[in-house]
Amino acid sequence: PKPWFLCKLCQVVWNKHDISMKIGIVGLGLIGGSLGLDFRALNKHTVIGVSRRPETCAKAIQRGVVDDAHTDITFVASADVIFICTPIAYIASTVDQLIPHLSSTTILTDVGSVKASIVRTVEPLWPNFVGGHPMAGTAESGIDAALSKLFVDRAYVITPTQKTLPDSIAMIESLARSLHSKTYICTPDDHDRAVAWISHLPVMVSASLIEACLNEPSDDVLTLARTIASSGFRDTSRVGGGNPELGMMMARYNRDEVVRSLKAYQTQLSTITQCIETESWSELEEILQHTQTSRSTFL
């Protein structure tokens, strides 16, 4: 049912996208599975999936993640839009396997947490590709971890290039909005630089904190530190104690930006260390006042 209040232009967009589609999902893990649950819940699309493991296909059908699933990748080739939800390392090879079976109108998109390297690799293989990054997740993984409404109110970043078809961008944006995500459009490079700051750098910063504490030479002090650690340490160390594979992928596929952010971070850390060493208290106070007032501009 169309809301009556849409303006002419919006109605054109609405009519274009409020259509029943065939949505393919390759990789039925946490993200792929959760996308399937939500797209099916809209009661207008057909969702078909591919997983390498027959048990995952069976479970996906049983859990209502997909209408149907298969281990053969050609099973999703007839879809209008295909979401590639494999680990980053398999995105390019998945596209390679799909291409011979696609019609030229098929839109490919992915959900990888880095974008520049993926877009640079996939776009030449399939021009109708739209890079995407739904910024949601839990500590779990796999089809069992799939959750409905995982993307509600979360950022969904879409990273087209100058070559990406405007209609395909609009289609992915419309699908992301149908999940109640907040959509943002930027270049792959800007995406990678921004996630280096707010997601990848924090992991390295936080992991270094845990490692540094563990290197305390006195057993008494380490035991005491372990015992009295509370919310401050818990929060600052949380992402450093997360999934190591995820941390690896960030570093590996967003290497240049992560290194760049780490070096800028080290400069700040040296400034603070020097303030304390030289007892430049007013300078330290200025920094800590700045971080206090500025933190609220994030989040």
Next chain:
Amino acid sequence: PKPWFLCKLCQVVWNKHDISMKIGIVGLGLIGGSLGLDFRALNKHTVIGVSRRPETCAKAIQRGVVDDAHTDITFVASADVIFICTPIAYIASTVDQLIPHLSSTTILTDVGSVKASIVRTVEPLWPNFVGGHPMAGTAESGIDAALSKLFVDRAYVITPTQKTLPDSIAMIESLARSLHSKTYICTPDDHDRAVAWISHLPVMVSASLIEACLNEPSDDVLTLARTIASSGFRDTSRVGGGNPELGMMMARYNRDEVVRSLKAYQTQLSTITQCIETESWSELEEILQHTQTSRSTFL
């Protein structure tokens, strides 16, 4: 009423400490005020307080934080135990002012978040001093922020020296346990080294993260980073966006340990940065696996 099941030894301890005492509190802010609320709730002690501001005294009486309060420091001199809950910078001068009015049996204790420098200064002034650190707090401060049961299940670290009277240690431990805190006894130096790791270092690490992000030269990227920042950034940056005065005090009064922990931290950070720069992925994986499994040994 004595529980019937106490053994002989416990009964001796119990009889000794299950007594009505006169408790003095100097500084009726978040910690001093919360201590007063809890000690009064035990319905056996008399709690008297001192604040420099008459309005704070009036409010403390009205809120039931103390039985009585006064702006004159000699008002608490008749107490059996005096908790000095002023900012760290005023602890020594408070002790100086109190000393001429105390009986030799009066136990002085403090609640400062660093211990070595305080104990080193105060013990020569008043040998019956027991350093203490109730590890509880909120983002708020002042008498209005005082909360009952603030110390329940929180660590209360007591830092005697070889000169501290065993009876005085036992008395402070008993009072801390009556708040349902978990008590720990260690040297002032071990305390300061442990809190450097789990409390002070995290503040500097977290503040540096905020500062580094803010130095991103591209406005577009910074705006995007601000917009898509979520739980990972929120948690890692939390303590770096906290009260600047508290961060200053940590650095100032625990300078050597904070600098030491920062240097050890920088070494770890460099190791991780180098792993990423040189693409030593198996080494990075090992580190991240180690931080994942080790984090749970804290907390």
